[in-house]
Amino acid sequence: MNTVPEALSAESPVTGLLRFGISTPGGALAAAERDVTADAVGVPPEAVLWFTDFAAAAPVAEIGALTAAGVTPIVTWEPWRALGAGRYDRAAFPLAAIAAGAHDDHVRGWARALAPYRVGLRFAHEFNGDWYPWSGAPEVYVAAWRRLHALFAAEEAAVWWIWAPNAPFERVPLEWYPGDGYVDVLGVDGYNWGTSQPWSRWVEPDELFGPALAALGGLGKPILVTEVGCAEAGGDKPAWITALVALLAADPAVTGFVWFDHDKETDWRLTSSPESARALRGALR
Structure with a gap:
């Protein structure tokens, strides 16, 4: 099993506290987008997370550019095919086919391409929800994960594997857990939608993440909040950000967080x- 890179396993030299990462609409090469946020909060992101579909070629240029800049790359690898304009072929890569080896050559290509780099690989995230096509049978999910892990290990690819359920939850969804030997970092995603949607309400950070962090802590692995965002509508977003950082900083298992800096369903930025x-500037400093 790979170990967590120094970039996420030690105290941040920038903030002296938590590692601050970011995801922006333009992806890994959108340095200008990151600079806007970095200038506003006064803290440069130490990790960048972006999304790519399963059919894509390995993002070597993106990983190389971030690595050269001293930024930790985190790839979210989604088992579907992107069609453009926010549309996806949801049936293109069923987990059963991945588990059965139907795409081994493609996976090996990724593994060989990524072998020279230290990169986080977050495969098929938020599986415990109902909004992604890979949220079906847990045993098939585990089998697909383990097959990918074996193929990458055979190519000696030094990726670190991030298993990321969606919060809130009070019990670790262990039926989806590939096993300690197949996971390096425990991720968790969570959003405060506030009153931005007809169905949503304001949720404080301890309600959103507290039970999940406590449950994940029992697995004894580093925890990274892999996606987090807060709406403006329905409450005090600056106070929410301050409370979030305080909550995460108080948990010794948490190494950092990645802010979802997108204006998408609502303005998460x-x-x-x-x-x-x-508020983030003050909380991190």
Whole structure:
């Protein structure tokens, strides 16, 4: 099993606290997008997470550019085919086919391409929800994960594997867990939608993440909040950001968080208001 890279296993030299990562709409090479947020919050991101579909070629250029800049790359590898304009072929890569070896050559290509780098690989995230096509049978999910892990190990690819359920939850969904030998970092995603949607309400960080962090802590692995965002509508977003950082900093298992800096379903960005950006600046400092 690979160990967690120094970039996520030690205290941040930038903030002296948690590692701060970011995801922006333009992906790994969108340095200008990251700079806007970094300037606003006064802290450069130490990790960048982006999304790529299973059919894509290994993102070597992106990983290389981030690595050269001293930024930790985290790839979210989604088992579907991107069609453009936010559309996907949800049936293109069923987990059963991946588990059966139907795409081994493609996976080996990824493994060989990534072998020279230290990169986080987050495969088929938020499986415990109902919004992705890979949220079907846990035993098939585990089999697909283990097959990918074996193929990467055979190519001596030094990726670190991130298993990332969606919060909130009070019990670790162990039926989906590939096993300690197949996971390096425990991820967790969570969003405060506030009142931005007809069905949503304001949720404080301890309600959103507290039970999940406590449950994941029992597995004894480093924890990275792999996606987090907060709406403006329904409450005090700057206070929410301050409370989030305090919650995560108090948990010795948590190494950092990746802010979902997108204006998508609602304006999740840290720059959605000057006060929100200042709140993160103050919390991290």
